[in-house]
Amino acid sequence: MAGRLETGIDVLDRKLDGGLPPGFVVAYTASPASQSELLLHELTAARGTLYLTTERTDDVVRHAIESSQAKVGSPTVRYVSSDDPLTEATRLIGALPDGANLIVDTMDALERTDREEYLTFLNDLKSQMLETGSIAILHCLTGRDEPINRTQTEHVADAVFDLQTKVSGTQVENHLAIPKFRGGGQPTDVIKLELTEAVEIDTSRDIA
Template identity: 75%
Template sequence: MEGRLHTGIDVLDRKLDGGLPPGCVVAYTAAPASQSELLLYELTAARGTLYISTERSDQSIRHAVDSSMARVGTPTVRRIDSQNPLEEATRLIGALPEGANLIVDPMDPLERTDREAYVDFLNALKDRMLETRSIAILHCLKADDQPANRSTTEHVADAVFNLQTRVGATELENFLTIPKYRHGGAPTETIKLQLSERVEIDTSRDIA
């Protein structure tokens, strides 16, 4: 579809009619013990990317991206101090250039801050994405003790990508669903992915 920005991941671009609209904010939910980061790394191939890490060091992120077997870019990586995560993230996002990607990995430390301050942060983030015609991917880890503001993230986000990993007796399966997509035309079917060296559709067998 005209005007959309390619994600750089073929399977997603096909399912989303060419990509995501400029200004789109995506909450990407996945288990910590999954290959969810592979999708984040591939997103960096499409355009200039600011990769904000809230846990791993910037050197660790750069090494992971550089070591990936998939097609990736050369993101600008910044690790923020957990003492003032909203303030630091706001400062970095304020310098985001036109038509860029923003990745926050993971969102958990930001989601554990004061709710009112967090809502203000999300609204400012959305405004900045619209101003710069950029795309934000917020990596939200699933856990039994998920942050109190997780539901706020999913509500404010324009789209929710949900990665589910199933461990079977002989294989590991990954399924991507898009339960929320404000821009219309969201795929209604579950997408079975193969997450090994890169993000690909798993055609080994039909989805049950």
């Protein structure tokens, strides 16, 4: 579709009619025991990317991306400390160039802050994406101890990508659903992925 920005991940771009609209904010939910980071790493190949890491150091993230067997880019990686994550993240995002990717991995530290301050951060983030024509991918880990502001993240986000990983017999199965896509046009079927060295369609059975 004209005007959309490619994600750089072929299977996603096909399902999304060419990619994501400029200005979109995506909440990407996944289990911490999944291979969800593969998708984040491949997103860096499409365009210049600011990669904010809140849990692993910037050196560790750079090493993981550089060691990837998939097609990746050379993102600017910055570590966001836990002392004042909202202020630090806001400062870094403020320097985002036009038409870029923003990846926040993970959102947990930001989502555990004051609700009103966090909502201000989310709305400012959305304004920045619209102003620069960029795309934000917010990596949100699921589990028993989800942050108190997770609901706000998913509500403000323009789209929700939900990766479900399960072990079935001797197989590890990954299914990506897109239950929310503001403006319509999201795929109605679940995408079955193979997450090993790269993000690919799983053709072993029940092709999505």
